[in-house]
Amino acid sequence: MKALPEPARLRAGDLASVGLEGLRGRPLRAVLSALGIAIGVAAMIGLVGISTVSRAALMEEIEQLGTNLLTVEPGTTLTGKDSTLPENAESMVSRIPGVTGVSATGLVEDATARRTDKISSATTSGIAVQATRTNLLGTLGGTVQSGAFLNAATSQYPSVVLGSTAAERLGIDRAGAHVYIDGQWFKVVGVLEEVALAPEIDRSALIGWSYAERLGFDGNVTTLYERSTEETVGAVRSVLGYTVNPQHPEEVQISRPSDALTAQAAAERTFNALFFGLGAIALLAGGVGIANIMVISVLERRQEIGLRRSLGATRGQIRLQFLTESVTLSALGGAAGVLIGLATCLGYAVYRDWPLALPGQAIVGGALAAVTIGALAGVYPARRAANLTPTEALATS
Numbered sequence: 001m002k003a004l005p006e007p008a009r010l011r012a013g014d015l016a017s018v019g020l021e022g023l024r025g026r027p028l029r030a031v032l033s034a035l036g037i038a039i040g041v042a043a044m045i046g047l048v049g050i051s052t053v054s055r056a057a058l059m060e061e062i063e064q065l066g067t068n069l070l071t072v073e074p075g076t077t078l079t080g081k082d083s084t085l086p087e088n089a090e091s092m093v094s095r096i097p098g099v100t101g102v103s104a105t106g107l108v109e110d111a112t113a114r115r116t117d118k119i120s121s122a123t124t125s126g127i128a129v130q131a132t133r134t135n136l137l138g139t140l141g142g143t144v145q146s147g148a149f150l151n152a153a154t155s156q157y158p159s160v161v162l163g164s165t166a167a168e169r170l171g172i173d174r175a176g177a178h179v180y181i182d183g184q185w186f187k188v189v190g191v192l193e194e195v196a197l198a199p200e201i202d203r204s205a206l207i208g209w210s211y212a213e214r215l216g217f218d219g220n221v222t223t224l225y226e227r228s229t230e231e232t233v234g235a236v237r238s239v240l241g242y243t244v245n246p247q248h249p250e251e252v253q254i255s256r257p258s259d260a261l262t263a264q265a266a267a268e269r270t271f272n273a274l275f276f277g278l279g280a281i282a283l284l285a286g287g288v289g290i291a292n293i294m295v296i297s298v299l300e301r302r303q304e305i306g307l308r309r310s311l312g313a314t315r316g317q318i319r320l321q322f323l324t325e326s327v328t329l330s331a332l333g334g335a336a337g338v339l340i341g342l343a344t345c346l347g348y349a350v351y352r353d354w355p356l357a358l359p360g361q362a363i364v365g366g367a368l369a370a371v372t373i374g375a376l377a378g379v380y381p382a383r384r385a386a387n388l389t390p391t392e393a394l395a396t397s
Helices: 012-025 027-065 089-094 136-140 164-170 209-215 233-244 258-300 302-310 315-352 360-386 390-394
Strands: 069-074 099-114 127-132 144-147 159-162 178-181 184-192 204-208 223-228 252-255
Touching (some): 027 258, 027 315, 069 233, 089 233, 099 136, 099 164, 099 204, 099 209, 127 159, 127 209, 136 223, 159 164, 159 178, 164 184, 178 204, 204 209, 223 233, 233 252, 258 315, 258 360, 302 315, 302 390, 315 360
Parallel strands (some): 127 204, 159 184
Antiparallel strands (some): 069 223, 069 252, 099 127, 099 223, 144 184, 159 204, 178 184
């Protein structure tokens, strides 16, 4: 008995051509099927990408501002009363090895800044007034938006520097205007940019330390700002309380403002897992859609399957044909989703003037997930097509 010839093997190019034939024959269905995958991948990369560039901008800001600024504030006594910082706190802190700058502010009680003298205290509480040292801006690393900061001369006169938020609330955008403080007019000599590490400065009206005493300022330091080298900030923090108040170090509150920004960056990284989950759900929905379309495609192309089987195509070749079609459909959707997601996050980064940080993990993960889901979605339709005998496939209903 003569042996039957072995079926011809499909080369990779032939397999791709056969697999793409179904997509070319039904382009609208292919586009709509791939759209679900594209939306899932775009959502994953877009959300993770925006989070990535946001975190990159935050880390860049932290690097510029530094993590070596510490703030010291009075706490409470054992009896629950508000404590005060000693008068020599600034000079004592300046002697700590590694300290590069010390400055302070003090709240001027019962004094508020108002735009005019016509505004009643019953209408608004006004802007808090703080006495400040002339080296405050240098210690904080802040900048002036308009005018100049207080110096040895202007701090002796009714001059005021407004924080960014205070200036906005008072309707003042540049130096030269006047504000009403404690029954007299003060000239605005400067308006500050936002001070990220000291938001309390943004909300304050800053006047000279010596002139504040004329308004009843008691001279007590409300907040002490200390700047040290990056290498010594830990050591300085460990002795800061004992240096400021040797007798009662427990009554001193010490904080590092940059910790809040660092925690925010860590939180954004945590949110990436949530964004991956949201994208995965959308990808799963897209995969179900592709599986549904492939099952319908098998039913519609029964005669094509029967004809190919009659001409010698094996079950494995039929299986690979439909599996290739499913993976290709998903891969095209994934590629479109990657482009849409990247365009979204990079466009948002350019709009916000943030660093262009690509979400590498999301790109690779999204592309691999799209191909994997396409393969899984095509397994059942491919097996169903391969199990059809030529007679079953060519039979008309």
